[in-house]
Amino acid sequence: MAKQFRIAPSILSANFAKLGQEITDVISSGADIIHFDVMDNHYVPNLTIGPLVCEAIRPLTDAIIDVHLMVKPVDRIIPDFAKAGASIITFHPEASEHIDRSLALIRQSGCKAGLVFNPATPLNLLDHVMDKVDMVLLMSVNPGFGGQSFIPETLNKLRAARQKIDAYTAKTGKEVWLEVDGGVKVDNIAEIASAGADTFVAGSAVYGAGKDSDPYRYDSIISAFRAELAKV
Ligand code: DX5
Ligand code: ZN
8 A cells, every 4th residue: 555645835934925825725736734833932043823823724724734833831832722723733842841741731632742853852752652642743954944954864863763653553553643844845755755754844845836827826846746755
């Protein structure tokens, strides 16, 4: 059976003056997930969007909204995003005093939970919380900005994360998604998929490639990603 891959455009690179249209277009073009980057100018040196924007876009699509928290602390804001319609909430372990508690809080709030690993953050933080994690997100850039270059060491880290996840799934039957975020382009997505990722965030590569001649602006770029993934 062909492996299931999910494409998650990051709205960080969308045109915020017409955000609703940008979201419906990317989903109509064949993307699977809306990746929603939340930055607080404290945990990362940039400031973006919060629960009000999540609530505003929720009625526009049935697609999964994947809220990537780059904020510190995390617990106070988790229920707000759950109420605003987030499907998945992920956070960076460095931003929580109590990782296990934050993961449990996300699940209690009715969302899927995920842990995000910065390029230098070791994967062993997963070892005692795997049962509370629905998605592992590996950063392939340092968080804070779109349009950065993919850090090649991420490929080794993806292979290690894939092994851990597969061992866990073999033991428990539980599915855990492996997402990658930062610098994903048409020319590297196949290599990234071969290293073990199944869910791909792409901001500038998708929103920078809109075409007026496409029915939904992003049909060509999403098809180009799918064509590369079909080679894996
Ligand atoms: C970076 C964000 C990413 C970013 C990816 O901190 O978490 O989601 O939007 O952008 P690209 O795909 O342009 O690297
Ligand atoms: Zn992100």
